[in-house]
Amino acid sequence: MAATAGIDNPAVEELRARLEEHGYLADEGIATAIFLAIELERPLLLEGDAGVGKTEVAKTLTRMLDRPLIRLQCYEGIDVSQAVYEWDYARQLLHLRAAEIRSGDQLPQHAEDELYSERFLVRRPLLQAIDQHSDQPPVLLIDELDRADDEFEAFLLEVLSDYTISVPELGTIRADRPPLVVITSNRTRDLHDALKRRCIYHWVPHPGLEQEIAIVQRRAGVGPELARDIARAVERLRTAGLYKPPGVAESIDWARAVARLGREALDEHTAGVTLGQVVKHREDQEQLHRLGMQSILDDTGTD
Amino acid sequence: MDPAPEQHGDPTVPLELLAARFAAVIREEGAAVSVDATITFCRALTRVGLTSDAGVYWAGRATLVTHPDDIPAYDRAFQRFWLRGPAPSQDAPAADPDEQVLSFDDPDLEGTDHETEDRPVTEVRYSPDDILRERDLGACSAEELAEAFRLIDRIELAVPHRRSRRRRSGGRGSGRLDTRRTVRRALRTSGELVDRPTTIRRVRPRRLVLLCDVSGSMEPYSRALLRFLHVVVASRYPAEAFAFSTRLTRLTRALRSPHPDVALDAAAAAIPDLSGGTRLGEILREFNDRWGVPGIARGAVVVVLSDGWDRGDPDELSAQMHRLRRVAHAIIWVNPLKAQPGYRPLARGMAAALPAVDRFVTGHSVAALEDLAELLADNLDRGRP
Ligand SMILES: Nc1ncnc2c1ncn2[C@@H]1O[C@H](COP(=O)(O)OP(=O)(O)OP(=O)(O)O)[C@@H](O)[C@H]1O
Numbered sequence: 068m069a070a071t072a073g074i075d076n077p078a079v080e081e082l083r084a085r086l087e088e089h090g091y092l093a094d095e096g097i098a099t100a101i102f103l104a105i106e107l108e109r110p111l112l113l114e115g116d117a118g119v120g121k122t123e124v125a126k127t128l129t130r131m132l133d134r135p136l137i138r139l140q141c142y143e144g145i146d147v148s149q150a151v152y153e154w155d156y157a158r159q160l161l162h163l164r165a166a167e168i169r170s171g172d173q174l175p176q177h178a179e180d181e182l183y184s185e186r187f188l189v190r191r192p193l194l195q196a197i198d199q200h201s202d203q204p205p206v207l208l209i210d211e212l213d214r215a216d217d218e219f220e221a222f223l224l225e226v227l228s229d230y231t232i233s234v235p236e237l238g239t240i241r242a243d244r245p246p247l248v249v250i251t252s253n254r255t256r257d258l259h260d261a262l263k264r265r266c267i268y269h270w271v272p273h274p275g276l277e278q279e280i281a282i283v284q285r286r287a288g289v290g291p292e293l294a295r296d297i298a299r300a301v302e303r304l305r306t307a308g309l310y311k312p313p314g315v316a317e318s319i320d321w322a323r324a325v326a327r328l329g330r331e332a333l334d335e336h337t338a339g340v341t342l343g344q345v346v347k348h349r350e351d352q353e354q355l356h357r358l359g360m361q362s363i364l365d366d367t368g369t370d
Numbered sequence: 371m372d373p374a375p376e377q378h379g380d381p382t383v384p385l386e387l388l389a390a391r392f393a394a395v396i397r398e399e400g401a402a403v404s405v406d407a408t409i410t411f412c413r414a415l416t417r418v419g420l421t422s423d424a425g426v427y428w429a430g431r432a433t434l435v436t437h438p439d440d441i442p443a444y445d446r447a448f449q450r451f452w453l454r455g456p457a458p459s460q461d462a463p464a465a466d467p468d469e470q471v472l473s474f475d476d477p478d479l480e481g482t483d484h485e486t487e488d489r490p491v492t493e494v495r496y497s498p499d500d501i502l503r504e505r506d507l508g509a510c511s512a513e514e515l516a517e518a519f520r521l522i523d524r525i526e527l528a529v530p531h532r533r534s535r536r537r538r539s540g541g542r543g544s545g546r547l548d549t550r551r552t553v554r555r556a557l558r559t560s561g562e563l564v565d566r567p568t569t570i571r572r573v574r575p576r577r578l579v580l581l582c583d584v585s586g587s588m589e590p591y592s593r594a595l596l597r598f599l600h601v602v603v604a605s606r607y608p609a610e611a612f613a614f615s616t617r618l619t620r621l622t623r624a625l626r627s628p629h630p631d632v633a634l635d636a637a638a639a640a641i642p643d644l645s646g647g648t649r650l651g652e653i654l655r656e657f658n659d660r661w662g663v664p665g666i667a668r669g670a671v672v673v674v675l676s677d678g679w680d681r682g683d684p685d686e687l688s689a690q691m692h693r694l695r696r697v698a699h700a701i702i703w704v705n706p707l708k709a710q711p712g713y714r715p716l717a718r719g720m721a722a723a724l725p726a727v728d729r730f731v732t733g734h735s736v737a738a739l740e741d742l743a744e745l746l747a748d749n750l751d752r753g754r755p
């Protein structure tokens with residue numbers, strides 16, 4: 068793999084090797100970014116097209132560092148009650164009822180005071196990640212942040228600035244050691260500069276050919292010839308002007324599908340029947356049929 | 371601004387100073403770098419060290435770049451500053467009374483081999499022009515706008531010195547060639563579209579077609595953008611320019627005068643509906659029917675400059691964009707609003723048009739227009755966006 072042949076810095080090279088041990092093939096760029104995020108205790112922001120392996124970085128780090136993974140999947144409209152904490156209203160009510168019954172109609176003061184205590188607090192991912200006191204802080208994956216709204220992003224920026232969360236009824240909760248934060252974005256919109264400045268940034272490109280062959284071999288468990296055919300064909304698909312150019316995830320799925328048919332290389336017929344694994348958008352499939360399958364395969368398998 | 375090359379390996383030059391100078395070179399190349407980022411870069415260097423060029427390159431990419439569009443500027447700056455690429459002949463910005471002095475104050479820097487006592491104060495200079503370059507054109511005062519226009523008029527579509535510099539750096543034997551290849555490979559794979567190594571420089575440049583929205587909602591930007599249209603029409607590239615609001619006006623001839631003010635007056639006189647409403651779909655249909663599909667958009671790089679606010683039918687817009695997409699080589703959409711924090715393409719028109727767009731960029735500041743010029747020049751010569 069030419070791109071990773073020699074990382075001069077021994078610490079970065081060691082990290083790359085450990086990532087590989089745990090199933091992630093990193094080049095020097097992403098290895099350096101991960102290294103710096105850990106060293107400087109900064110969030111790691113990974114941006115890139117769908118399926119290039121952003122989420123997988125957090126998962127791999129979890130395995131590699133043997134730490135818990137806390138995942139916050141973002142979506143439009145996500146708010147504090149989903150991301151940070153919420154009071155368990157139903158249980159609070161029950162608690163009041165029970166206290167009422169025990170003491171006749173006069174509700175004792177302490178029952179009310181207890182309402183906003185930790186036992187009624189429902190911890191959502193951000194609070195879980197901050198409110199922990201081990202020296203092995205978790206990996207906090209904030210996935211697809213570009214889908215959340217601005218206000219949420221602004222809130223997140225505050226949390227990531229000092230790793231504290233304030234719950235008005237309980238006070239301020241502070242992490243002993245900051246979690247290792249990995250943020251991903253597909254760039255459906257730009258994130259705020261202020262947030263980006265907090266982070267170590269890496270734009271995750273589609274892998275180079277050799278890198279992709281290695282990933283497909285490893286992840287799909289197929290032979291080198293099929294992996295090469297797939298990687299080449301996918302590389303072509305990425306420049307075919309599709310709405311949704313395939314990512315590594317699609318390469319892997321495709322290789323698996325072809326292998327299941329008992330093929331060790333990609334021919335036109337096999338490509339045709341398994342195309343749905345790699346090109347999922349209907350209009351993209353139509354466009355490919357117009358172009359003809361052969362245009363994607365052309366010179367695959369010629370060396 | 372470039373330091374003498376020996377300074378990189380010279381342990382007496384404080385890291386902070388190196389970082390600040392590198393940041394300044396990146397800004398010269400057209401990407402924004404905050405002081406925060408410069409400090410983080412410095413801390414990163416204390417971890418990664420200065421011994422490997424690739425290590426320094428990636429430390430900078432991780433800390434100084436926050437946008438994929440800025441990667442080419444970063445690469446050029448890296449080439450100039452760390453790989454001793456021939457410095458372009460440019461007038462060094464003179465010290466200016468308006469400069470801002472900022473100081474690094476970071477505990478991490480104390481442990482380094484460089485100056486441990488007496489933490490140095492590093493000056494980061496911004497010339498007034500640089501500040502103006504980054505300023506949102508929609509937020510400029512009349513005076514600032516006049517200055518900004520002057521900067522826009524000076525934009526060049528071709529970047530000949532950069533181009534030749536790049537070519538030379540590849541061909542020459544030097545001990546650092548491997549790193550250069552690494553950097554170039556990085557450059558190749560980190561853009562949004564993967565460039566094939568076998569791409570051959572096009573001999574004849576592609577045609578450029580610009581469609582500029584001059585409707586009411588674009589008011590703060592349209593005068594500046596029209597000046598940009600003039601820059602393009604007056605360049606050495608074959609170009610066609612149009613303005614639209616409720617109607618489509620061909621401006622190519624009006625903008626042909628080499629003098630910007632004369633050209634702009636002629637353009638303004640030619641546009642009957644300046645600051646009117648917008649019907650993007652209908653306008654595009656007219657463009658496609660009359661001009662685009664029959665001829666001038668074929669194989670061309672089409673640039674639409676618009677905020678995407680549209681009262682018309684989004685289905686029509688989507689259909690016309692796809693029609694255009696089939697004949698054009700590439701479609702670039704320039705939206706000044708995209709630069710706003712938290713921007714999302716919610717305007718109905720924008721959302722309908724985006725699926726057919728190859729590159730979606732900002733155009734809100736002089737710097738953004740400079741980037742656009744570079745993007746265009748690059749693509750026209752290389753033949754892919
Ligand atoms: N460098 C790599 N090494 C090993 N596996 C990889 C690598 N890159 C991607 N993969 C594999 O590709 C698949 C897709 O990766 P992942 O889900 O992380 O992508 P993503 O960028 O998060 O995509 P999305 O934007 O769709 O969420 C996973 O199965 C992952 O294991």
Ligand SMILES: [Mg+2]
Pocket residue numbers: 121122123210251
């Ligand atoms: Mg993901």
